Amino acid sequence: MKSSLVHRLLLLPATMWLLVMLVLPLLVVIIFSFGDRGPAGGYVPGFSLDQYANLPARFTAFKNTMILAPAGTLAALLIAYPLAYYLAVKANPNIKTVLLVMIIVPFWTSILIRTYAWIYILGGQGIPKMLEFFGVEGVRLINTPYSVLIGIIYGYLPLMVFPIYVSLEKLDKRLLEASQDLGASPIRTFRNVTLPLSIPGIATGCMLVFILLMGEFLIPALLGGGKVFFIGNALVDLFLQSRNWAYGSAVATTLVIVMLLTVSIYMKLMMRGSNIREEVSLL
Amino acid sequence: MRVSSKDSVVSFQNVWKRYGEVIAASNLNLDVQSGEFLSFLGPSGCGKTTTLRMIAGFDQPSEGDVILKGKRVNGVPAFKRPVNMVFQHYALFPHLNVADNVAYGLKQRSPRPPSKEIESRVSESLELVQLAGYQNRRIWEMSGGQQQRVALARALINKPEVLLLDEPLAALDRKLRREMQIELQNLQRNVGITFILVTHDQEEALSMSDRVCIMREGEIIQVGSPRELYDNPLNRYIADFIGKSNFFDGVVQKSSANDLEIRLNNGAQIVAANSRQHNTYASAAPVTISIRPEQLMLSRRVSQLPDEKAIVINAAVRNRIFLGEHTEYLLYNEQFGEFLALSPRQNEIGEPPFEVNEDIHISWNQEATLVLNHD
Numbered sequence: 001m002k003s004s005l006v007h008r009l010l011l012l013p014a015t016m017w018l019l020v021m022l023v024l025p026l027l028v029v030i031i032f033s034f035g036d037r038g039p040a041g042g043y044v045p046g047f048s049l050d051q052y053a054n055l056p057a058r059f060t061a062f063k064n065t066m067i068l069a070p071a072g073t074l075a076a077l078l079i080a081y082p083l084a085y086y087l088a089v090k091a092n093p094n095i096k097t098v099l100l101v102m103i104i105v106p107f108w109t110s111i112l113i114r115t116y117a118w119i120y121i122l123g124g125q126g127i128p129k130m131l132e133f134f135g136v137e138g139v140r141l142i143n144t145p146y147s148v149l150i151g152i153i154y155g156y157l158p159l160m161v162f163p164i165y166v167s168l169e170k171l172d173k174r175l176l177e178a179s180q181d182l183g184a185s186p187i188r189t190f191r192n193v194t195l196p197l198s199i200p201g202i203a204t205g206c207m208l209v210f211i212l213l214m215g216e217f218l219i220p221a222l223l224g225g226g227k228v229f230f231i232g233n234a235l236v237d238l239f240l241q242s243r244n245w246a247y248g249s250a251v252a253t254t255l256v257i258v259m260l261l262t263v264s265i266y267m268k269l270m271m272r273g274s275n276i277r278e279e280v281s282l283l
Numbered sequence: 284m285r286v287s288s289k290d291s292v293v294s295f296q297n298v299w300k301r302y303g304e305v306i307a308a309s310n311l312n313l314d315v316q317s318g319e320f321l322s323f324l325g326p327s328g329c330g331k332t333t334t335l336r337m338i339a340g341f342d343q344p345s346e347g348d349v350i351l352k353g354k355r356v357n358g359v360p361a362f363k364r365p366v367n368m369v370f371q372h373y374a375l376f377p378h379l380n381v382a383d384n385v386a387y388g389l390k391q392r393s394p395r396p397p398s399k400e401i402e403s404r405v406s407e408s409l410e411l412v413q414l415a416g417y418q419n420r421r422i423w424e425m426s427g428g429q430q431q432r433v434a435l436a437r438a439l440i441n442k443p444e445v446l447l448l449d450e451p452l453a454a455l456d457r458k459l460r461r462e463m464q465i466e467l468q469n470l471q472r473n474v475g476i477t478f479i480l481v482t483h484d485q486e487e488a489l490s491m492s493d494r495v496c497i498m499r500e501g502e503i504i505q506v507g508s509p510r511e512l513y514d515n516p517l518n519r520y521i522a523d524f525i526g527k528s529n530f531f532d533g534v535v536q537k538s539s540a541n542d543l544e545i546r547l548n549n550g551a552q553i554v555a556a557n558s559r560q561h562n563t564y565a566s567a568a569p570v571t572i573s574i575r576p577e578q579l580m581l582s583r584r585v586s587q588l589p590d591e592k593a594i595v596i597n598a599a600v601r602n603r604i605f606l607g608e609h610t611e612y613l614l615y616n617e618q619f620g621e622f623l624a625l626s627p628r629q630n631e632i633g634e635p636p637f638e639v640n641e642d643i644h645i646s647w648n649q650e651a652t653l654v655l656n657h658d
Contacts, residue, residue: 174370174371174374175376175377177341177361178374178375180360180361180362181362182362182367182387182388184387184391189362193376196378
């Protein structure tokens with residue numbers, strides 16, 4: 001068939017890209033993870049599970065990631081939902097565009113620079129100093145899990161706001177009237193109609209933020225001050241500093257597996273929690 | 284203050300609704316009788332939907348009182364009112380199946396009825412709309428007509444004092460719409476609930492309602508049974524809106540107990556029976572006369588036309604549209620201009636139908652002439 005040939009040709013660049021840039025490196029990483037560290041760093045072929053047996057040495061990094069990534073996702077969700085709700089439902093249409101642009105504007109500056117700014121804000125000269133002025137002494141934020149969490153919320157909030165905003169925006173307002181007409185108070189209407197119908201947005205937002213957070217290294221590196229390590233930081237360290245490629249590969253492979261497991265469990269839960277057909281296409 | 288009659292379930296008393304400068308409803312006064320089927324009819328933007336929303340509680344009047352079952356409900360939110368609505372595009376909840384949609388209203392009650400009772404009432408109301416056994420269907424699996432029925436069941440299960448219907452049939456195709464009209468009428472008789480319908484479709488309003496309330500630019504113009512509105516419209520606007528008609532402007536020349544003598548602007552002299560008119564007219568009053576197309580008699584020979592009090596003129600057939608049970612003719616007379624006439628099938632038996640360009644006679648009785656205000 002001619003058309004199927006055309007289809008294949010059109011898909012070729014994307015397929016090649018995925019093969020060369022994703023599948024092959026992933027295979028290489030998996031193979032490396034069974035090998036050994038060379039005498040001068042790098043990789044020596046082999047087959048053993050030694051690197052995996054050594055994983056507990058990086059337990060803290062796993063623990064931090066597995067606590068702060070879900071916590072960051074949840075915190076971002078709790079802050080983003082009311083904001084998205086306000087933008088989609090309550091905001092005056094005239095200022096809505098301005099507000100939406102204000103959420104995007106920070107993206108015009110690199111995340112690196114913006115995170116550096118947070119070092120100052122959270123550091124001794126920033127918020128703690130301001131609190132001292134009001135009589136609250138001895139607050140330390142920088143280089144703690146809290147500063148990392150704040151950084152995460154700041155950096156990822158827009159990614160959470162937009163999917164939720166879209167799902168609330170397209171929500172048929174007549175459904176809310178129908179619910180009230182049938183005797184449901186505004187609060188029950190929110191619980192029975194608005195919330196279930198915005199689940200696709202919530203699911204998409206959480207997924208985006210969570211997956212990206214699992215691989216995050218910049219925010220913990222800058223705001224955690226070497227004390228709050230993520231797996232991402234461990235990987236940077238293993239590959240670039242200690243040059244232990246085999247061990248690094250084992251950590252990376254484990255991260256991928258953990259991520260696949262978490263995401264698939266999460267998807268299962270989400271699909272069961274709601275009957276909306278759209279979800280299938282969104283996830 | 285006017286006391287609303289004991290039987291009225293909804294009553295508007297001097298109700299105004301303003302949106303800034305725009306007046307959506309001006310000085311509405313209306314009593315809706317318990318158990319009747321009333322329609323608000325008018326073009327879009329005439330205020331009929333606003334009126335309905337004031338009964339539902341989505342909009343509150345700027346002035347005046349809305350009375351529900353003898354109680355003033357100004358400011359009472361929608362979820363506390365004993366009325367239910369069928370929305371224009373049904374507004375069914377897409378995340379719930381048919382049974383959960385229908386049960387929604389019952390589940391909001393406190394105390395909430397036991398689930399056994401909810402279940403049996405859901406199947407009862409699904410039976411009522413002929414959807415027995417559809418409980419577990421998803422909304423998007425249903426056709427437009429079925430969704431319409433689910434919306435009806437969802438509203439009726441609550442046994443509302445009034446069922447509000449906002450252009451409920453607008454999204455259906457013509458044939459289905461006709462079926463649903465008959466079904467709605469039967470349903471209303473069976474359940475005995477007051478139905479208030481909003482529509483811009485005059486045929487729909489006339490065919491279903493006990494009374495029709497015609498609105499224009501936020502005002503109620505005339506309320507009456509479909510027959511009253513058709514036979515005795517208050518003014519030209521209503522005569523034009525309800526059915527088709529032939530209109531000619533003129534001036535009253537002489538007004539007596541029985542007759543009105545009118546000189547039309549085209550020079551013709553017409554005598555109309557005074558008994559049929561809504562208003563009394565003095566001499567020199569500018570008026571419009573209206574003659575319904577089905578009241579025109581068509582004939583090849585003058586001798587065939589019955590009444591001697593009839594007005595008879597010549598006309599040429601301009602166009603002929605065969606519509607099955609009757610034929611529509613467009614006729615032309617030099618003095619009067621164009622006439623629209625409807626000729627029933629049986630009138631043509633024994634005489635071949637008139638051909639285009641044929642010269643024939645039209646006539647109408649004095650009683651057929653309606654004299655109306657310009658506006």
